[in-house]
Amino acid sequence: MRLSVLKALARQAGSVATTLLGLLALTFFMGRMLPTDPVLAIVGDQADQATHDMVYHQLGLDKPLYMQFFLYIRSMLSGDFGNALFTGHRVADDLMKVFPATVELATFAIIIGVGVGVPLGVLAAVYRGSIIDHVARVVGLLGYSTPSFWLGLMGLILFYATLGWVGGPGRLDVAYMDSIDTHTGFTTIDALLDGDMDVFWNAVRHIVLPASILGYTSMAYISRMTRSFMLEQMAQEYMVAARVKGLSGWAVIRRHAFRNILVQLVTVIALAYAFLLEGAVLTETVFAWPGFGHYLVSGLLAGDMNAVLACVLLVGIIFIGLNLLTDVLYRLLDPRTR
Amino acid sequence: MTAQLIVEDLRVRFSTAHRVIDAVRGVSFTVGREKVGIVGESGSGKSMTARAILKLTPPQAKLAAKTLRFQEIDLAAATERQMLKVRGRRISMIMQDPKFALDPVMRVGDQIAEAIPADRRGSRAQDRERVLGMLDSVQIRDPKRVFELYPHEVSGGMGQRIMIAMMLMPEPSLLIADEPTSALDVTVRLRVLAILDELAAQRHLGLIFISHDLNLVASFCDRVLIMYAGRIVEQCAASELAHAKHPYTRGLLASLPRVGDTRGRLPVLTRDPAWLSS
Amino acid sequence: MTTIIQPSTKPTLRAWLTADVTTSPRQARLQRAYFGWRRLSGNHLTMFGLSVLLFLVMVAVLAPVLAPQGYDAQSLTDRLAAPSAAHWFGTDDLGRDVLARMVYGTRVTLMIACLVAVIAAPLGLLIGTTSGYFGGWVDIVLMRINDVFLSFPGLILALGFVAALGPGIRNAVIAIALTAWPPIARLARAETLTLRNADYIAAVRIQGASPLRIILRHIVPMCLSSVIVRITLNMAGIILTAAALGFLGLGAQPPMPEWGSMLAVGRAHLSGAWWVSTVPGLAILVTSLAFNLLGDGLRDVLDPRSDT
Numbered sequence: 001m002r003l004s005v006l007k008a009l010a011r012q013a014g015s016v017a018t019t020l021l022g023l024l025a026l027t028f029f030m031g032r033m034l035p036t037d038p039v040l041a042i043v044g045d046q047a048d049q050a051t052h053d054m055v056y057h058q059l060g061l062d063k064p065l066y067m068q069f070f071l072y073i074r075s076m077l078s079g080d081f082g083n084a085l086f087t088g089h090r091v092a093d094d095l096m097k098v099f100p101a102t103v104e105l106a107t108f109a110i111i112i113g114v115g116v117g118v119p120l121g122v123l124a125a126v127y128r129g130s131i132i133d134h135v136a137r138v139v140g141l142l143g144y145s146t147p148s149f150w151l152g153l154m155g156l157i158l159f160y161a162t163l164g165w166v167g168g169p170g171r172l173d174v175a176y177m178d179s180i181d182t183h184t185g186f187t188t189i190d191a192l193l194d195g196d197m198d199v200f201w202n203a204v205r206h207i208v209l210p211a212s213i214l215g216y217t218s219m220a221y222i223s224r225m226t227r228s229f230m231l232e233q234m235a236q237e238y239m240v241a242a243r244v245k246g247l248s249g250w251a252v253i254r255r256h257a258f259r260n261i262l263v264q265l266v267t268v269i270a271l272a273y274a275f276l277l278e279g280a281v282l283t284e285t286v287f288a289w290p291g292f293g294h295y296l297v298s299g300l301l302a303g304d305m306n307a308v309l310a311c312v313l314l315v316g317i318i319f320i321g322l323n324l325l326t327d328v329l330y331r332l333l334d335p336r337t338r
Numbered sequence: 339m340t341a342q343l344i345v346e347d348l349r350v351r352f353s354t355a356h357r358v359i360d361a362v363r364g365v366s367f368t369v370g371r372e373k374v375g376i377v378g379e380s381g382s383g384k385s386m387t388a389r390a391i392l393k394l395t396p397p398q399a400k401l402a403a404k405t406l407r408f409q410e411i412d413l414a415a416a417t418e419r420q421m422l423k424v425r426g427r428r429i430s431m432i433m434q435d436p437k438f439a440l441d442p443v444m445r446v447g448d449q450i451a452e453a454i455p456a457d458r459r460g461s462r463a464q465d466r467e468r469v470l471g472m473l474d475s476v477q478i479r480d481p482k483r484v485f486e487l488y489p490h491e492v493s494g495g496m497g498q499r500i501m502i503a504m505m506l507m508p509e510p511s512l513l514i515a516d517e518p519t520s521a522l523d524v525t526v527r528l529r530v531l532a533i534l535d536e537l538a539a540q541r542h543l544g545l546i547f548i549s550h551d552l553n554l555v556a557s558f559c560d561r562v563l564i565m566y567a568g569r570i571v572e573q574c575a576a577s578e579l580a581h582a583k584h585p586y587t588r589g590l591l592a593s594l595p596r597v598g599d600t601r602g603r604l605p606v607l608t609r610d611p612a613w614l615s616s
Numbered sequence: 617m618t619t620i621i622q623p624s625t626k627p628t629l630r631a632w633l634t635a636d637v638t639t640s641p642r643q644a645r646l647q648r649a650y651f652g653w654r655r656l657s658g659n660h661l662t663m664f665g666l667s668v669l670l671f672l673v674m675v676a677v678l679a680p681v682l683a684p685q686g687y688d689a690q691s692l693t694d695r696l697a698a699p700s701a702a703h704w705f706g707t708d709d710l711g712r713d714v715l716a717r718m719v720y721g722t723r724v725t726l727m728i729a730c731l732v733a734v735i736a737a738p739l740g741l742l743i744g745t746t747s748g749y750f751g752g753w754v755d756i757v758l759m760r761i762n763d764v765f766l767s768f769p770g771l772i773l774a775l776g777f778v779a780a781l782g783p784g785i786r787n788a789v790i791a792i793a794l795t796a797w798p799p800i801a802r803l804a805r806a807e808t809l810t811l812r813n814a815d816y817i818a819a820v821r822i823q824g825a826s827p828l829r830i831i832l833r834h835i836v837p838m839c840l841s842s843v844i845v846r847i848t849l850n851m852a853g854i855i856l857t858a859a860a861l862g863f864l865g866l867g868a869q870p871p872m873p874e875w876g877s878m879l880a881v882g883r884a885h886l887s888g889a890w891w892v893s894t895v896p897g898l899a900i901l902v903t904s905l906a907f908n909l910l911g912d913g914l915r916d917v918l919d920p921r922s923d924t
Contacts (some may be wrong), residue, residue, distance in 0.1 A: 150897030246426030
């Protein structure tokens with residue numbers, strides 16, 4: 001590999017490392033901002049001074065601040081997030097259990113977001129100024145303005161309570177819970193692996209509504225970006241040249257304009273996936289979906305700082321990771337930057 | 339010389355909410371299997387005329403003509419479907435800057451192969467051979483290597499030759515060259531023009547050469563059309579250019595520097611508003 | 617003898633504002649504002665957004681007049697009553713009139729929006745312009761901090777701060793403001809970088825202006841229009857975040873009538889009393905939408921080179 005590429009990579013790794021450090025510092029700081037005494041949270045207010053001191057020492061609160069920070073970094077990087085008081089388990093174990101549920105939801109959501117958003121964006125660009133364009137704009141605008149938790153509730157009222165088209169809160173009907181083995185943690189895939197079609201369709205009925213709600217915001221974003229990218233390409237000279245060659249309007253859009261936006265689109269989709277983590281917090285709360293967002297909110301309401309900070313830190317790391325991935329993808333996929 | 343392309347009273351109009359712009363106002367000319375040059379300044383409507391012939395004007399433009407005919411095809415009445423058979427196969431166009439006119443994420447060879455009309459396609463290997471042959475005919479020395487390149491990896495001159503190869507691939511009878519050498523270095527220009535000249539002669543092409551460079555067009559073409567403000571103000575043989583009658587043409591000729599010129603100052607063209615309504 | 621007829625020279629305001637030649641800086645500034653306003657008002661969607669916001673401000677100001685019973689008048693016999701002539705939007709689970717709570721809730725929402733804007737915009741401007749102007753280590757450190765904040769989606773970061781600070785509307789405002797300043801700082805820095813090398817900045821510096829003066833008097837005013845556009849557009853997200861915090865029980869505490877928390881209350885009664893949740897949610901939607909429309913329009917007028 002060329003030296004300049006290595007240097008660029010090293011520089012990027014350095015900046016990622018410092019951002020990571022800053023992330024850890026921020027979450028550490030958040031943990032220390034507490035107006036409440038963490039020792040009290042563990043021992044209760046009836047404990048005597050000796051117990052108080054013991055726990056104080058155990059938590060490392062008697063050490064100097066920089067030492068505490070160093071220990072904090074060490075435990076975070078080794079995956080030791082401490083214990084979650086409200087579940088009684090290790091936070092790391094809890095996270096491993098809840099993450100697949102969120103990933104399943106987010107994946108369905110992004111499929112909906114891309115599947116609807118990209119064609120909508122392309123059509124809005126090709127038929128610029130027409131009714132399709134206006135519809136896309138309105139849909140997009142609403143996507144940025146609608147509170148997802150409200151939309152989820154309205155969806156439940158309409159599609160579940162009134163029409164009965166979809167399943168209710170949770171991943172499966174109560175009757176089906178624990179009826180399949182956990183292989184991947186994805187209910188849909190696990191059901192397929194077990195060959196149990198009843199459970200599979202039940203899982204699908206339960207995931208459809210929350211995934212649509214979650215995917216709605218990303219759909220608005222993706223369709224808007226797709227439209228913008230397509231318009232940019234359609235104004236280029238090579239589009240005219242392609243038509244001179246005798247290609248039809250749609251062939252030119254497909255073979256040239258669309259292929260030119262793919263790289264940018266992939267980075268947009270990766271970013272949208274990252275933002276789904278934010279939407280998941282609210283959607284999972286509304287639909288009682290036992291995922292990461294639900295865990296974060298439960299921990300928050302229980303005042304469990306270990307769980308909350310670990311979740312926040314994890315989201316930050318995932319975000320940085322996805323940004324890095326999009327950078328790398330961009331460099332790999334665009335022939336001009338190779 | 340039988341005319342292949344007959345244009346009579348071609349008009350292109352852009353109407354926006356605030357005003358109306360007539361880019362082309364009643365242009366008439368014919369082109370046979372000869373080299374016809376169209377000279378004009380920016381905004382004279384020469385590029386728009388070229389686009390109008392291929393019916394590739396912007397969607398908000400309105401096209402009208404008394405006659406717009408190529409060989410047996412009535413271009414004015416042709417539907418988009420019919421035009422798909424005309425573009426490339428009958429009339430083709432090379433554009434000004436290969437940096438922008440070639441798809442940046444597609445290999446050069448694939449782009450040329452794309453120009454082969456669907457009914458003449460063979461297997462991938464056969465098409466590839468034809469492309470390599472075409473690259474060879476535009477004097478590209480290592481066609482196999484160039485085939486795999488991306489547009490940003492080739493120089494300006496090579497890019498323009500690739501464009502010529504690409505646009506001649508479907509074997510048209512009329513080629514429009516819209517400022518083909520304006521984006522090139524002077525040293526490269528002559529080479530590209532020589533290739534164009536040779537190919538045009540070999541294939542008995544009609545050629546419409548659009549440029550703002552009067553000297554270039556006069557030396558390269560058989561006939562010259564001078565355009566100003568959307569109209570043709572002068573038509574004559576290239577050899578007769580020195581005897582041009584229209585004041586605009588005379589003004590252009592007078593403002594060109596010449597080796598051995600004894601004039602102390604070059605005259606600046608003064609525009610007569612009467613030319614707008616001639 | 618010829619009579620010289622004097623044309624009426626009574627100057628009209630309109631003529632003054634549309635004159636081709638301006639005679640004072642004030643006239644030039646007002647002319648620009650006038651033409652900007654004309655373009656803004658030509659955009660119907662933007663005007664709709666603006667009028668919705670003005671309507672909300674009016675509702676907030678006139679709350680005691682529109683809902684004289686206050687937002688906390690309970691009536692346990694009248695719980696979960698459907699919308700009727702007496703209660704236009706029905707009542708909630710404690711028998712309180714939903715309309716009254718909505719009206720007072722407007723105050724809460726607008727107050728949160730204003731406070732966040734007032735904290736985040738100056739903070740972001742200051743950090744961004746300082747970072748851009750001084751460059752070097754100051755820039756690197758400040759932008760690294762900025763990056764750290766930007767590494768979190770807004771809601772997650774706000775949740776983190778609320779967890780640390782505790783629930784309540786004051787902490788919610790602080791938390792949201794802390795998530796709102798980074799994009800502003802980034803924007804201000806970008807603008808400052810283009811302005812930093814301008815000749816007039818060099819001229820003022822040679823005249824002996826201190827960096828503080830240069831930043832405050834010469835650079836910040838140039839960044840203002842894009843910052844205004846950005847904060848208006850981001851306001852929709854801020855309102856959604858505030859409502860989300862309220863929904864989760866972390867923002868305004870009962871009995872304060874915040875729209876998000878009203879939504880949460882209605883959650884337990886979805887199939888029966890749908891209006892308790894539906895109405896506040898619609899209000900959040902409309903407010904957010906209004907800010908988005910206004911922001912889009914402002915961007916077209918103030919910042920046309922940014923892409924749509």
